[in-house]
Amino acid sequence: MQYKSQSVSKLYFIAAIGLFVGQILFGLILGLQYVWGDFLFPEIPFNVARMVHTNLLIVWLLFGFMGSAYYIIPEESETELFSPLLAHLMFWIFLVAGAATVAAYLLVPYATLADITMNDLLPTMGREFLEQPTITKIGIVIVVLTFLFNIGMTVLKGKKTVVNLVLIMGLLGLAVFFLFSFYNPANLVMDKFWWWWVVHLWVEGVWELILGAILAFILIKITGVDREVIEKWLYIIIAMTLITGIIGTGHHYYWIGTPEYWQWWGSIFSAMEPIPFFLMVVYAFNMVNNRRKDHPNKAATLWALGTPVMAFLGAGVWGFMHTLAPVNFYTHGNQITAAHGHMAFYGAYVMIVLAMISYAMPILRGRVAANSKKSQNLEMWSFWLMTVSMVFITLFLTGAGILQTWLQRMPEAAQALDFMTTQDQIAIFFWMREVAGTTFFIGLIVYLISFFVGSSDEEATVK
Amino acid sequence: MNEMFTKAMARNIFYGGTLFFFLLFLGLTFDTMTVVPTRSNDNVIAKDANGKRTELGAQIVQGKKVWEDNNCVGCHTILGEGAYFAPELGNVYVRFGNSTDAIKAFIMSRPKNGIPGRRSMPQFNLSDADLEAVAQFLKWTSEIDTAGWPPNIKG
Numbered sequence: 001m002q003y004k005s006q007s008v009s010k011l012y013f014i015a016a017i018g019l020f021v022g023q024i025l026f027g028l029i030l031g032l033q034y035v036w037g038d039f040l041f042p043e044i045p046f047n048v049a050r051m052v053h054t055n056l057l058i059v060w061l062l063f064g065f066m067g068s069a070y071y072i073i074p075e076e077s078e079t080e081l082f083s084p085l086l087a088h089l090m091f092w093i094f095l096v097a098g099a100a101t102v103a104a105y106l107l108v109p110y111a112t113l114a115d116i117t118m119n120d121l122l123p124t125m126g127r128e129f130l131e132q133p134t135i136t137k138i139g140i141v142i143v144v145l146t147f148l149f150n151i152g153m154t155v156l157k158g159k160k161t162v163v164n165l166v167l168i169m170g171l172l173g174l175a176v177f178f179l180f181s182f183y184n185p186a187n188l189v190m191d192k193f194w195w196w197w198v199v200h201l202w203v204e205g206v207w208e209l210i211l212g213a214i215l216a217f218i219l220i221k222i223t224g225v226d227r228e229v230i231e232k233w234l235y236i237i238i239a240m241t242l243i244t245g246i247i248g249t250g251h252h253y254y255w256i257g258t259p260e261y262w263q264w265w266g267s268i269f270s271a272m273e274p275i276p277f278f279l280m281v282v283y284a285f286n287m288v289n290n291r292r293k294d295h296p297n298k299a300a301t302l303w304a305l306g307t308p309v310m311a312f313l314g315a316g317v318w319g320f321m322h323t324l325a326p327v328n329f330y331t332h333g334n335q336i337t338a339a340h341g342h343m344a345f346y347g348a349y350v351m352i353v354l355a356m357i358s359y360a361m362p363i364l365r366g367r368v369a370a371n372s373k374k375s376q377n378l379e380m381w382s383f384w385l386m387t388v389s390m391v392f393i394t395l396f397l398t399g400a401g402i403l404q405t406w407l408q409r410m411p412e413a414a415q416a417l418d419f420m421t422t423q424d425q426i427a428i429f430f431w432m433r434e435v436a437g438t439t440f441f442i443g444l445i446v447y448l449i450s451f452f453v454g455s456s457d458e459e460a461t462v463k
Numbered sequence: 464m465n466e467m468f469t470k471a472m473a474r475n476i477f478y479g480g481t482l483f484f485f486l487l488f489l490g491l492t493f494d495t496m497t498v499v500p501t502r503s504n505d506n507v508i509a510k511d512a513n514g515k516r517t518e519l520g521a522q523i524v525q526g527k528k529v530w531e532d533n534n535c536v537g538c539h540t541i542l543g544e545g546a547y548f549a550p551e552l553g554n555v556y557v558r559f560g561n562s563t564d565a566i567k568a569f570i571m572s573r574p575k576n577g578i579p580g581r582r583s584m585p586q587f588n589l590s591d592a593d594l595e596a597v598a599q600f601l602k603w604t605s606e607i608d609t610a611g612w613p614p615n616i617k618g
């Protein structure tokens with residue numbers, strides 16, 4: 001560790017991993033409720049478990065992004081963090097607010113929660129991914145703005161690099177677009193239109209800047225390739241992201257009451273959205289193949305190469321599969337969407353955070369550059385277990401989605417099966433998803449164990 | 464990568480491209496805002512010159528609130544967005560034979576402890592007013608011009 005204040009990121013990474021475990025446990029509950037309809041009913045209805053699953057995902061990714069920034073920004077700026085105290089303070093506020101919100105989801109009926117948090121004053125609740133009480137949303141804004149202030153001041157007093165700049169632009173964008181979650185028009189169509197300014201412009205916009213910056217940082221560190229080269233790639237990738245991704249928002253405006261011209265704008269631009277992900281694959285492999293040095297942290301290298309590949313598959317390939325309007329007409333809002341959502345989130349954002357943790361955690365725990373061989377081996381096992389499981393989760397949901405389209409959507413009304421009957425017909429795929437989810441969870445346990453083995457062994461070296 | 468193509472050029476494409484396409488997006492957004500009201504019968508829920516809604520309009524807006532306060536979107540899709548655990552509700556008014564009464568009866572009749580072995584919907588114990596409101600909201604939603612989606616009545 002080059003700067004003492006980088007150590008705050010350790011706290012953020014530990015919290016991220018803890019919440020990740022919670023997220024997957026609730027994923028398994030959801031998966032079981034899919035096939036065993038009244039499992040845990042009425043104590044934990046499906047919608048409650050789903051909120052916990054998706055909100056924990058978002059929150060732990062935010063912890064991961066913040067932890068990454070607290071590690072990267074001082075090192076790139078070549079100066080200590082502006083205020084480690086503020087970073088600690090915000091950590092605890094965010095953790096307590098997050099935990100309290102999830103506990104409230106589980107302990108009181110959602111309508112009661114809406115009532116006691118006075119949702120009537122400024123109704124923002126009850127929309128997918130934005131279920132948090134308004135007061136929690138305000139808390140998130142305060143935490144994120146304080147965080148931005150902290151890293152912004154650090155950059156101002158230190159060196160300004162492209163990695164820093166792109167990372168900050170991404171995080172600033174994250175904060176700005178989150179503000180649209182406070183706008184909830186009475187007209188459902190308007191509500192949906194602006195809702196996507198949070199969700200789509202996050203994952204297919206500003207978050208990709210964060211992803212690009214973190215990946216660039218890791219590649220600079222582990223390959224020793226000239227930073228000029230990596231920065232040029234980074235600019236091209238994020239340029240393609242926003243050039244295609246902003247208008248690409250139109251792929252959500254086909255069937256929600258918005259004008260039909262979006263079918264053209266959305267299809268054409270979002271069809272090009274895989275390009276930046278493809279470039280990311282080419283560049284990551286290029287940089288590693290042209291490396292100037294060997295880095296002893298093989299596990300981090302694996303995550304850093306795995307991220308672009310899985311992001312390309314999940315976001316690029318699975319996204320493209322259903323993004324053209326004539327296809328989306330039949331697949332909109334069915335299991336294909338769930339398949340894509342899982343692999344894209346995992347490949348792009350889960351994996352980049354795990355890559356960063358893999359690179360930084362050994363150093364944060366006092367190693368020079370890497371964990372022992374034993375620990376790395378276990379971590380690489382967990383990489384494969386989780387990643388292969390996610391591929392299977394995606395494949396099974398895709399199978400379910402294709403059949404659902406075939407049975408429920410394609411036939412004329414008289415022959416088409418209704419929703420619930422269709423779900424019964426494709427239950428086998430949901431069972432298999434649950435099995436793959438269980439192996440994912442095993443992979444996660446192996447991941448946790450990897451932090452505790454070989455700690456007293458000597459550090460791995462380059463050959 | 465090619466030496467002729469410099470980092471400064473890449474940076475300029477990023478800033479220029481982002482700005483251009485964001486402005487284009489704003490333009491399309493502006494146009495969309497002018498078209499959505501007619502496609503969604505906004506006049507029914509719009510406030511009049513005195514800032515008041517009709518009784519029906521107020522009911523629909525209240526219905527959206529009931530929808531949100533009970534997190535119906537955590538199990539259902541509405542116009543294809545939400546969760547994929549339970550039936551699409553954007554067109555449930557039509558599927559239930561153009562009847563708000565049928566919708567109300569369905570919601571009211573959910574057993575408190577669920578249906579053994581079957582995916583279950585909670586009993587929300589909605590007041591009569593909230594029940595009517597959410598049914599009117601689903602009726603209004605079914606009348607949005609969704610470019611022909613869903614492909615058939617099953618949703």
Ligand code: HEM
Nearest residue numbers: 203251270273315319320322323332333337341344345348
């Ligand atoms: C890392 C990047 C991405 C992530 C994390 C992501 C995630 C998601 C998620 C979670 C949804 C479901 C939203 C909902 O609940 O309604 C979704 C929908 C969708 N995504 Fe992505 N996505 C990414 C990139 C892409 C790309 C590059 C494309 C196109 C090439 C794409 C095309 C779509 C489409 C068309 C839908 C709508 C599906 C429907 O009609 O139901 N996505 N995405």
Ligand code: HEM
Nearest residue numbers: 027028030031337338341342345346434437440546547548
């Ligand atoms: C890191 C791993 C995971 C990530 C990133 C993830 C992400 C997500 C996301 C983004 C959604 C919302 C999907 C959408 O709206 O399209 C979701 C929903 C869901 N997830 Fe996961 N998930 C993960 C692991 C799991 C596991 C292991 C299981 C179960 C075996 C699972 C089961 C579910 C279920 C059943 C839903 C609800 C789908 C619905 O609405 O019907 N997830 N997850």
Ligand SMILES: [Fe+2]
Nearest residue numbers: 200204249251
């Ligand atoms: Fe999108």
